[in-house]
Amino acid sequence: MPSDAAPGGVVGPEQASRWAWDGTSRWYPRLLTDGVRVERCLDLRLAHRLLRGSAYADASRLARAPTGAFDEAASPLEPTPAASGRAQPVAATLFDVDDDGPGEGLPGPPVDAGGVARPGAAACVDEVALLDEAIAGSTHPGRLRLLVAAESAGALAAAEMHHAGVPWDTAEHDRVLTDLLGARSAGPRSTPEARPERMAALAAQVRAELDAPTLNPDSLPDVLRALRRAGLPATSTRSWELRGLDHPAIEPLLAYKKLSRLHSANGWAWLDRWVVDGRFRPEYVVGGVVTGRWGSSGGGALQLPRQIRSAVRADEGWSLVVADAAQLEPRVLAGLARDERMAAAGNGRDLYQGMVDARVVDERAQAKVGMLGALYGGTTGASAAVLPRIARAFPQALGHVEAAARAGERGEVVTTLLGRSSPRPGAAWAQVQADALDPDASRNAESRARAQTRAWGRFTRNFVVQGTAAEWALCWIAEVRRRLWRLGELDGPPGRAPEPFARRPHLVYFLHDELVVHTPTAWARVVEAEVRAAAAEAGRLLFGGFPVDFPLSVAAGRTYADAKG
DNA sequence: ATGTGGGGCGCG
DNA sequence: AAAGCGCGCCCCACAT
Structure with a gap:
């Protein structure tokens, strides 16, 4: 259907219809362009990917289905040819549904399967049935319904935010840049002459201090060589490592790197490219x-x-x-692990301060660094030092992330509260493990395998928390x-x-x-x-x-x- | 010329 | 001060 036939009567909040389509990012932008807002939808691609991978639904027909059109990422539609002045046919299928809240039911039978569909309206109908079956037969249908509804609603919100844009004050941005970087250079791009005033001055200072008149401060090998030549034990050009070195070139070099980052990532070129008519x-x-x-x-x-x-x-x-x-993440962990003491520490107040008040730790900073270590699998420094106290205070919570880490180390899948499952480690992972088990395995191979195992454990440990958050x-x-x-x-x-x-x-x-x-x-x-x-x-x-x-x-x-x- | 990978750093 | 998780994007170096 052409966009002027877009669902005028079905999109208000008082209406209970829901679009089921093969990609919100594909169909929704042009509806928005026509000023049409969709209240709810089922994004078949997102739902397909989620449910196919979910351990909650691993016995479903969907889990064993061969890969098909819904396994690929949605590609945006070609923009409407300006000459035609008409929208492309809409391939989404409109379903009638009961007026239930999000997560209470997938759409019923189609009442209007209009237009040309890619993958096809009929395929969309089949897909809805496949997804519904997977959810209904899963170990946690309510959670999966909620997840699919939330992910689909998120897709609507994402398209709407793109449509609305972030209101941007270009003059203020330019002011900030000029303030920090100095006057914009008129030199051609991709040449040293393109550096703004202050960056150029800092670059000159670094060259002078290192006695390296042709040094390019953007070149790692260049900088490293020059530092070494000046007798400094630099092994990288990371800021925190440079900060520990004592040499007059370091300060301007760090300042240069900071400005360079701003200039290249969010400078005038970024502004020209990404901010249009006052919107990002x-x-x-x-x-x-x-x-x-x-x-x-x-x-x-x-x-x-x-x-x-x-x-x-x-x-x-x-x-x-x-x-x-x-x-957010520690609170989510408290809920996920049903750790009442941890939840109570954050009740109505800053969680980290609550941990100090409950005498779990002495200072707020310890609570924060220790908790991050628990969530990420930190094993060193201040984080590791306070971890035992946190583990004693919140055994439920810490046990939960520990279990996720152990599962990952065994190569198993872990799953968020609502049902998103972690990927399995790849073939390369298995190969490294196999190599280490070989009777002739070198020390090196064994330690590589151990490091890899721990790394995957840190990933799955964090996955359940970050994913549920x-x-x-x-x-x-x-x-x-x-x-x-x-x-x-x-x-x-x-x-x-x-x-x-x-x-x-x-x-x-x-x-x-x-x-x-x-x-x-x-x-x-x-x-x-x-x-x-x-x-x-x-x-x-x-x-x-x-x-x-x-x-x-x-x-x-x-x-x-x-x-x- | 063009693609790829790593270092580095911004965000949470 | 970073580390321990997840990203995207820049630049450069090096491959083709």
């Missing part, structure tokens, strides 16, 4: 990370350095509400999205945000445990309350009545930097 529009890749976190492609959306966050600026009369979940975050963003839309439209003139968000608070940025809402300033307090309520709801969806809470730090401001305080 990154591509989010839902489920792009093994653990279920989102990835991004283009513009480094998930690595916006603090230095330039003052350039993220709400439109006139609008504000940014920035919320982040405090100590990602599930909490998906539920959070899905709830926020739903609640914001329910607030309705503000009276008065539309803002600069594109329809359908011109008069509505809307999500513009998401970063693992943090989100940003762009809202008319008059609504900032309301938005804040909704974002908090959504976090509480996410906790209930994952952990039911288990008493673990998820406090947020929330602030409103004109810029991202202001709101972060």
Whole structure:
């Protein structure tokens, strides 16, 4: 169906229809371009990938099915040829569903299978049945339904954030760059002359101090050679290693590297390429990370350095509400492991401070570093030193991640709360293990195998926590999205945000445990309350009545930097 | 010329 | 101060 026949009557919040399509990123952008917002969907590709890999559904027909169209990543549709002035046919299939909440049921039979489908409307219908069967026959149907619904809702949110864009103050960005880097150079790109003023000056200083007139400070071998020639025991050019060296070239070199990073990653070239009409529009890749976190492609959306966050600026009369979940991963672990003492330490307060108050550790910093060590599998330094105290205080929680690590070391699969399973180690992994078992194996082969085993254990240890935290975050963003839309439209003139968000608070940025809402300033307090309520709801969806809470730090401001305080 | 891999560093 | 997890992107060096 052409986009002007897009589902006018089926997308309002009072409607209960759900799109089932082979890729939200493929179909939703053009609906949004037409100002159409979809309340709910089932993303068949995302669901397929999740369910096929889930240990909860490993006995399903789906788990044994040969790979097919739904195993590949969704490719975006070709842009509509401008000349035709018409949208391509929509291949998604519309299903009628009961008015149940997310996770309470997959769509029923199709009532409208319109248009040309790739992989085909009929294939979509079959796929829905296959997925439904896999869920129904799984060990945890409720969890998998929730996961599929949350992942699909996340895909909608991701497309909407791309559509709305992050409001960007180009002049402020330019000011920051000029401030730090000095005047922009007029020299041709990819030549030393292209370096901004301050970078060029620092480069000259480094060359002088190292007596290396042609040194390129961007070249590792160059820098290493020059440092060695100056009698310094450098083995790399990592900042923290350089910091330990005593030589007049070090300070300008470190300063150069810092500026160079800003210039190359988020400098004027980035601004020209990624900010259009005052909006930064990154591509989010839902489920792009093994653990279920989102990835991004283009513009480094998930690595916006603090230095330039003052350039993220709400439109006139609008504000940014920035919320982040405090100590999300340890709290998720407390819920996952049903560790009541650990949950209690974080109840209504900073979890790390709670650990000090409960005399688990002496200082907040110890709590933080020790907890990170527990989550990541740290074995050295200050982290390892406090780990035993944390293990004594929270045996349930620590036992949970230890068990995940041991399973990984045995080459087994581990699974998040809602059912995302870790990949199995690859063929290379097995080969290294086999080599070590060979009677003639060298010391080297054995230690390589041991190191690899431990590394995979650290991966699976972290997987269950990071992955479940990602599930909490998906539920959070899905709830926020739903609640914001329910607030309705503000009276008065539309803002600069594109329809359908011109008069509505809307999500513009998401970063693992943090989100940003762009809202008319008059609504900032309301938005804040909704974002908090959504976090509480996410906790209930994952952990039911288990008493673990998820406090947020929330602030409103004109810029991202202001709101972060 | 173009692709690939590693070092390095930004984010959580 | 980093380490222990997960990413993306830059530059350079080196392969083709």
